Amino acid sequence: MNPFAYITHPDCARHEIAPGHPEQPARIASVDAALRGAPEIAAALSAIEAPLAEPDSLCLAHDPDYVSTLLKLEPAPGEFIRLDPDTAINSYSLDAARRAAGAVMHAVDEVVLGKTARAFCNVRPPGHHAERDKAMGFCLFNSIAIGALHAIQQHGLQRVAVIDFDVHFGNGTSDILRDHGNILLLSSCQYPLYPLDEVPVAGRSEINIILPPESDGNAFREAAVSQWFSALEAYAPQLVLISAGFDAHADDPLAGLNWQADDYAWVTSEIVRLTGAAHGIVSSLEGGYNLDALGQCALAHVQALIA
Numbered sequence: 396m397n398p399f400a401y402i403t404h405p406d407c408a409r410h411e412i413a414p415g416h417p418e419q420p421a422r423i424a425s426v427d428a429a430l431r432g433a434p435e436i437a438a439a440l441s442a443i444e445a446p447l448a449e450p451d452s453l454c455l456a457h458d459p460d461y462v463s464t465l466l467k468l469e470p471a472p473g474e475f476i477r478l479d480p481d482t483a484i485n486s487y488s489l490d491a492a493r494r495a496a497g498a499v500m501h502a503v504d505e506v507v508l509g510k511t512a513r514a515f516c517n518v519r520p521p522g523h524h525a526e527r528d529k530a531m532g533f534c535l536f537n538s539i540a541i542g543a544l545h546a547i548q549q550h551g552l553q554r555v556a557v558i559d560f561d562v563h564f565g566n567g568t569s570d571i572l573r574d575h576g577n578i579l580l581l582s583s584c585q586y587p588l589y590p591l592d593e594v595p596v597a598g599r600s601e602i603n604i605i606l607p608p609e610s611d612g613n614a615f616r617e618a619a620v621s622q623w624f625s626a627l628e629a630y631a632p633q634l635v636l637i638s639a640g641f642d643a644h645a646d647d648p649l650a651g652l653n654w655q656a657d658d659y660a661w662v663t664s665e666i667v668r669l670t671g672a673a674h675g676i677v678s679s680l681e682g683g684y685n686l687d688a689l690g691q692c693a694l695a696h697v698q699a700l701i702a
């Protein structure tokens with residue numbers, strides 16, 4: 396068994412929303428450089444090339460008309476096609492988004508088949524705002540939701556935990572997975588903040604930690620202990636998927652929480668500790684827009700993931 400699978404693709408660093416946009420190609424290189432700078436991780440980092448998710452796989456989480464409409468778009472080199480006020484594609488974007496979903500699906504396969512116990516997908520665009528029939532918030536296809544539904548449909552898993560600690564609420568993941576009988580959905584987010592007009596209502600198997608602006612990592616830790624962990628432990632997931640956004644960091648330009656890299660290490664270690672009976676953990680990059688903080692936080696997360 397490999398100790399760790401690291402999955403990425405060059406197209407994920409070619410997708411662009413607009414010149415100078417914070418959800419930028421350099422995010423992939425920042426994460427990659429931070430991981431390669433740590434000797435204990437670099438030794439385990441033989442990058443696996445993310446496969447291209449097929450349209451049928453995208454339709455696990457998305458409306459077939461949405462998938463086919465999006466895949467028919469063909470931006471010319473240098474052209475941007477706008478999908479919503481925050482979301483646009485260039486000529487690489489659809490392949491990048493298919494690679495991001497393919498990365499999570501491949502990671503799920505590796506973990507469920509016992510080839511590795513932990514996987515990290517260094518991919519963009521992010522996915523957790525993409526709803527069943529709508530691109531939004533920099534997101535095209537909901538990679539984590541696709542991975543979760545692939546685990547259930549392809550591998551017959553009964554209990555999949557999806558944990559989203561991105562600072563923004565994962566409305567797309569909630570839209571697609573909420574009240575699914577084989578999913579426990581745990582999320583944390585700042586409120587008020589995009590995309591929330593109001594506090595999200597918890598579903599039957601959905602627990603949302605709501606954090607006020609300027610709150611620090613300790614506030615999150617207390618909430619995770621009191622709201623997430625007993626539910627996670629009791630659920631005894633067979634597989635854990637993490638929407639790993641690092642934009643709750645104090646230096647992030649798009650949000651107002653004050654987490655530090657240590658907080659990502661802590662929550663990751665706790666998830667590892669509480670879900671030891673699972674096949675393993677698949678984590679995929681979501682947000683994180685200060686390039687230095689993004690690298691530090693991704694490193695802390697992956698170090699804890701493979702410890």
Ligand SMILES: [Zn+2]
Pocket residue numbers: 561562563640642681682683
């Ligand atoms: Zn975010």
